[in-house]
Amino acid sequence: MSGELAVKLEGLTKTYGTGALAFQALKGIDLSVTQGEFMMLVGPSGSGKTTLLSILGCVLAPTSGEGWLFGEPLHGRRESELPELRLSYIGFIFQGNNLLPALSIEDNVAFPLELRGSSRRQAVAEARDVLSAVGLGDKLKRHPNDLSGGQRQRVAVARAVAGRPPLILADEPTASLDAETGQQVTELLKKLSTERGHTVVVVTHDNRIFHFADRTVHIEDGLLLAAPPH
Template sequence: MTVSHLNLASSLVVPLPSQYLAERELTPAVSEAIATRGVEMVYGEGAEQFQALSNINLEIPAGSIQLLMGPSGSGKTTLLSILAGILTPSGGSVRLLGQEITAMSRSQLSQFRLQNIGFIFQGFNLFPALTALENIELALEMKGIRGKAARHEALSLLEAVGLGSRAKNLPKNLSGGQKQRVAIARALAGNPPLIMADEPTAALDSTSGHAVIDLLSTLAKERGRTVLIVTHDPRIMDVADRVLYLEDGRLK
């Protein structure tokens, strides 16, 4: 990490108001935020079967930042989707924050994801007709935070990522790095204990990509979040507490 990267990331971070932090417990009550046992993923049937993941055993400590790397087709996005409760594995179990999500009903899982997981996408996935502020407010409303409370928290988050002056901008009027910072703010809305990101730097140049990852790392550490980032970008390895490597559906 260069000095310029550090200065850029630190200059973007503005601490949230004390009442924001006081209202939510900053660290999960479990030592392992994510744990899997024997996770398998098989697509197709019979002769058409394809084993995407094999015997994935994984433990990610609460409050850590971890990268999941590997070549294209190695199963990274499949594993992230299983850990996020988007896909159901063919076998094995997944525990998030001490709860086995593979035993939950679809409605229970949907509610769990909403309250506990913030997701950052490669393509930003911002609503083009909504301002930066409104994109975050919508995420808060889905979590039951509305009105003045949602507006205050959304503004605080935009300030935290250095975009307080761009609150009323539509996504089309933001750069790629700025869009990803809005996406980071949205993922942090409601202060979920888990943040998962799928190739968050793929659409960014080197400087912008490293800056947003430094920012995410700083914000997550300040708030005790657990962060899992799927990436093929070796330029951001220095932000991680640990790098996991997946090849041919197996952790190396």
């Protein structure tokens, strides 16, 4: 595959469960994402968005088909190999921001960097750097519950980009925010990603943020649509 691609998927499927209970959530996905692209994945509830993002994020293994992240195969791997790939390649932003309430925001950002092997000193320096970049440099010792929803989602953006993982995945990152705050958080994610060279895939229902995308891809019933729905 081309070295220019961040993601390449060919005929990728995912089936949950087995036998009579089996449900095919992804039915043969072909998708290429170029390095540096800011892509949005849009589709109705239950269409397979989170499943696809979870496979890209090395949280779930595909059932069949082939996939590559920066040239590294995703298929034919044991589940036990996925966490290492995830740590090397992926920054994840969740709908609810998944911050640890007992830790300061500085430690929320530094902790995953330490898991990836940074020294405490390096991790804290990087955490301060990215929290400043999202406008929270004066709140390093605050805890998530001391902050507004928009500020918490900015911490989640900082945590995702910290350590410069090449691929940032965001699952409905603006769903719990008001319109204006959702715009601001998306704009921030786009700006940081462009500056720092991340590839980004954002799952969203939020048509108010579509204009930030380089490309919008539609999914329905486990299949990508060739053209946007009317």
